[in-house]
Amino acid sequence: xxxxxxxxxxxxxxxxxxxxxxxxxxxxxxxxxxxxxxxxxxxxxxxxxxxxxxxxxxxxxxxxxxxxxxxxxxxxxxxxxxxxxxxxxxxxxxxxxxxxxxxxxxxxxxxxxxxxxxxxxxxxxxxxxxxxxxxxxxxxx
Numbered sequence: 133x134x135x136x137x138x139x140x141x142x143x144x145x146x147x148x149x150x151x152x153x154x155x156x157x158x159x160x161x162x163x164x165x166x167x168x169x170x171x172x173x174x175x176x177x178x179x180x181x182x183x184x185x186x187x188x189x190x191x192x193x194x195x196x197x198x199x200x201x202x203x204x205x206x207x208x209x210x211x212x213x214x215x216x217x218x219x220x221x222x223x224x225x226x227x228x229x230x231x232x233x234x235x236x237x238x239x240x241x242x243x244x245x246x247x248x249x250x251x252x253x254x255x256x257x258x259x260x261x262x263x264x265x266x267x268x269x270x271x272x273x
Contacts, residue, residue: 156184156199163203168195207242209250220268221249228270235259 155176156164164171164186174188182201189195198206214222214237225232232253240248240263248271249264263272 156186157201157203159203160184160199160201163199163205164197167205168197171195205243207240209238209240212237212239214251217249217251218266218268221251221264221266224264224268224270225251225262229253229262
């Protein structure tokens, strides 16, 4: 009887975990699977009423991708190093943030075929984010 109870509890926990990992609608999950075949460690979050974000490992790197609630791919964000930024972005950032401690750098590919770059810095107890286009133009701070 104890073994049966343990098995039932284990299955309930597993079911809860699996449900928590698949928060996105089926059409969103299918669109994700088509775009990122063989992605691993996928975790879904709801960004807003009409958008879902998957965090995952793909081709050995960490990524996140956003999809509309209709399954349309919106953007993919991947971690890169500062040295992998286009030279113009590096120069623009270095010129305006001398001595800043870079926390994270991301390359953002959008469905509109544009590339953006996000640089996060540690500023006292806060994190600040700066978004650049490929030409080094600051889009958002």
